[in-house]
Amino acid sequence: MSYSVPASSVIDYPAEAMASFPIYAFEWIDNLHFIQPPDRFLPDPSAHVEAARAAFLHAGWEGTGEIGLLWLPTFVFPMDSWPSWDGVALWHVKQFEDGTSWLMSPIELPFDVFVRCLPDLES
Template identity: 45%
Template sequence: MTSQRDKSKIITYPPETLRTFNVEAYEWIDNLNFTISPEECLNNAEEYINIAREMFLDAGWYGDGKIELMWIPPFMLRDILTKELTVGVTIWHVKQEEDGTSWLLSPIKLPC
């Protein structure tokens, strides 16, 4: 069986939808080997990044670090899974350089 990797299907909502997401801080996410740049997935990534940046700043982010995407597999969300989340959830993430705090922007309330 062959697996398809179409990065254009990772984000399926318009930029403004980010404003309905939850922002949370988490200490610490140090393994960033599994993050992906939004520019790899979206033709208009800057529109999304600008809204994510605004929301992170409003929540207390210092404005340093690179905003990226992070996938959470469905088995990590088993207590909050719905039919729509059987493929997991892609969240927006930035690791604050000054103190290492990770800021998360998620369409669901994460079990942090």
């Protein structure tokens, strides 16, 4: 018996929706053991990974590193901004050159420590 949400429910949006997701840069995500491969949650993650890649590149990512998913549990959010009972999965890639991590979230993140990038994917 599993007491976890089904893996198939972690990513519940189409790849096209990702063009409007906020992107953040953060320098000190150094424990990558908890980054999960997208194919753990999507039968064919290619469209989602390509959408993440395009958005990260547009925001300033240099194109190095492996795109994966990082889960944030609900308890790390301020109580008045809980995303859901299940937390939220962020798209993540760590750039090799300077160690900057790029994060893409389906929701606005309430953490002042992250640098918000404002890509205009329409241009």
